[in-house]
Amino acid sequence: MGYYYAFDGDDVGAKIELIMFEGKVYDLPKYSQEVTNALNNLKNIMENMGCESLFCAGDSLLCYSEKLMNNSSIPLVSGRIKFSLGIGNNPGNSILALKKAKGTGKNRFEILIT
Numbered sequence: 001m002g003y004y005y006a007f008d009g010d011d012v013g014a015k016i017e018l019i020m021f022e023g024k025v026y027d028l029p030k031y032s033q034e035v036t037n038a039l040n041n042l043k044n045i046m047e048n049m050g051c052e053s054l055f056c057a058g059d060s061l062l063c064y065s066e067k068l069m070n071n072s073s074i075p076l077v078s079g080r081i082k083f084s085l086g087i088g089n090n091p092g093n094s095i096l097a098l099k100k101a102k103g104t105g106k107n108r109f110e111i112l113i114t
Contacts, residue, residue, distance in 0.1 A: 002066050003113075004094035005051065005074070006086040007042060009035060009059030010106040035059050038081035045075060059083075062091070076107055085109035 012035055019027050035058075043056045043063075051063035059081070068087075076083050084106050086098025097112040104110075 001089055002064055003068050004054075004088050004091050005046065005061075005063040005065070005069070006088075006091075006094040006098045007061040007063075007083045008098055008102065009039070010082040010084055010102070012059040012081070034079060035081055038078035041078045042075065042083065045078075049073065062094070071109060071111075074109070076109065082107040087111045087113075089113045 015031065016028065019025070019031060039056060039059060039061055043053050043061055046061070046063045047053060049065075049069060050067070051065045051069075053061065053063050055062040061083075071087075074085065076085060084098060084101040085108075086094045086096065086101055087109060088094035088097050088111070093112040093114060097110040100112075101108050101110040
């Protein structure tokens with residue numbers, strides 16, 4: 001059995017909307033780069049821990065590992081970007097766990113193993 005780790009940036013869309021509402025569209029490239037750097041950093045950390053990256057784009061990352069990681073060693077902050085994490089024994093469970101993590105406070109993780 002393997003495990004899936006679904007990360008999603010917290011409040012990234014809301015920050016983009018705020019920048020746009022304030023008419024500061026020239027701040028978007030800088031923020032975009034900040035999100036990209038944070039996501040790539042998180043991806044590198046997970047790969048160094050033995051995970052395989054399956055998807056890495058926008059503010060989302062999906063990784064796979066044969067083993068269940070020590071949750072305290074998984075970062076949920078990279079730079080100024082915070083992430084929520086769902087861990088499951090299949091991709092669907094990881095997404096459900098991610099939705100629960102986001103719905104119950106963000107910048108946290110949930111595990112759903114059936």
